[in-house]
Amino acid sequence: MKAFIVGAAGGVGTRLATRLVEAGDAATGMFRNPDHRSRVESAGATPVIGDLIADDVNQLAAKMAGHDAVVFTAGAHGTGMEQTTLIDGRGMEKASAAAAQAGIARFVLVSAYPEAAAAPQGISEGYAHYLRTKKAAEVFLTRTELDWIIVRPGHLVDKPGDGLVTAGPALVEQDVPRDDVAAFIVAALHEPTLSRTIVELADGATPVTDAARQVANSVGPRR
Numbered sequence: 001m002k003a004f005i006v007g008a009a010g011g012v013g014t015r016l017a018t019r020l021v022e023a024g025d026a027a028t029g030m031f032r033n034p035d036h037r038s039r040v041e042s043a044g045a046t047p048v049i050g051d052l053i054a055d056d057v058n059q060l061a062a063k064m065a066g067h068d069a070v071v072f073t074a075g076a077h078g079t080g081m082e083q084t085t086l087i088d089g090r091g092m093e094k095a096s097a098a099a100a101q102a103g104i105a106r107f108v109l110v111s112a113y114p115e116a117a118a119a120p121q122g123i124s125e126g127y128a129h130y131l132r133t134k135k136a137a138e139v140f141l142t143r144t145e146l147d148w149i150i151v152r153p154g155h156l157v158d159k160p161g162d163g164l165v166t167a168g169p170a171l172v173e174q175d176v177p178r179d180d181v182a183a184f185i186v187a188a189l190h191e192p193t194l195s196r197t198i199v200e201l202a203d204g205a206t207p208v209t210d211a212a213r214q215v216a217n218s219v220g221p222r223r
């Protein structure tokens with residue numbers, strides 16, 4: 001499989017590139033900041049510069065052409081509400097439109113649990129905007145004809161992963177290592193019947209390949 005990673009220089013993105021290559025797949029990694037090229041290269045992906053704000057759908061589609069799957073793991077990461085709208089929101093819409101234009105059906109979105117918005121201590125305006133934007137991106141993606149998978153990880157941590165997770169359509173939010181999110185996405189990409197499904201993900205005790213297969217079996221093929 002040849003996967004195109006949007007956000008390849010990021011925490012999940014670099015780990016995903018490495019895992020894909022370990023699994024015998026090929027990865028192309030789109031990054032925005034020219035200083036981050038070496039991060040993408042050392043992760044094992046072919047680097048391609050691209051910007052979800054500056055590039056239009058045609059330009060993104062040209063970069064994605066020839067791949068079998070797109071994984072969207074980019075994000076504004078606390079750089080302000082306007083950037084969140086442009087990257088996590090409009091950027092995701094453009095990337096999914098570009099995948100469709102390039103003839104790539106398989107599209108994985110790394111999203112987020114929406115219920116953090118109900119935290120009893122309240123959340124900042126910026127975080128609430130981020131959660132609303134992520135949810136709107138999910139709504140957009142589920143209305144496309146793409147063969148999408150939405151993965152909602154809990155709070156991402158950098159501790160080493162062990163390849164063990166809990167995955168399902170509805171979980172209580174928990175932290176999850178970025179390593180294990182990346183490993184689960186690789187397993188999900190290799191599970192063709194896992195499609196048009198939202199998967200919540202947490203640290204757990206099930207090997208990622210089993211977890212992906214169990215979710216696929218529980219939702220069944222598209223009819």
Ligand SMILES: NC(=O)c1ccc[n+]([C@@H]2O[C@H](COP(=O)([O-])OP(=O)(O)OC[C@H]3O[C@@H](n4cnc5c(N)ncnc54)[C@H](OP(=O)(O)O)[C@@H]3O)[C@@H](O)[C@H]2O)c1
Nearest residue numbers: 007009010011012031032033051052073074075077155156
């Ligand atoms: N942090 C959490 O606890 C958490 C929880 C749930 C879900 N998530 C989601 O998980 C995903 C991965 O998170 P992460 O913390 O691993 O990511 P990250 O390290 O913040 O990386 C995000 C990447 O997005 C890229 N990016 C930003 N703006 C861009 C643009 N205009 N065009 C192209 N690329 C752009 C950046 O590329 P450059 O390096 O080239 O600038 C960066 O490497 C994100 O979608 C995030 O919303 C995060």
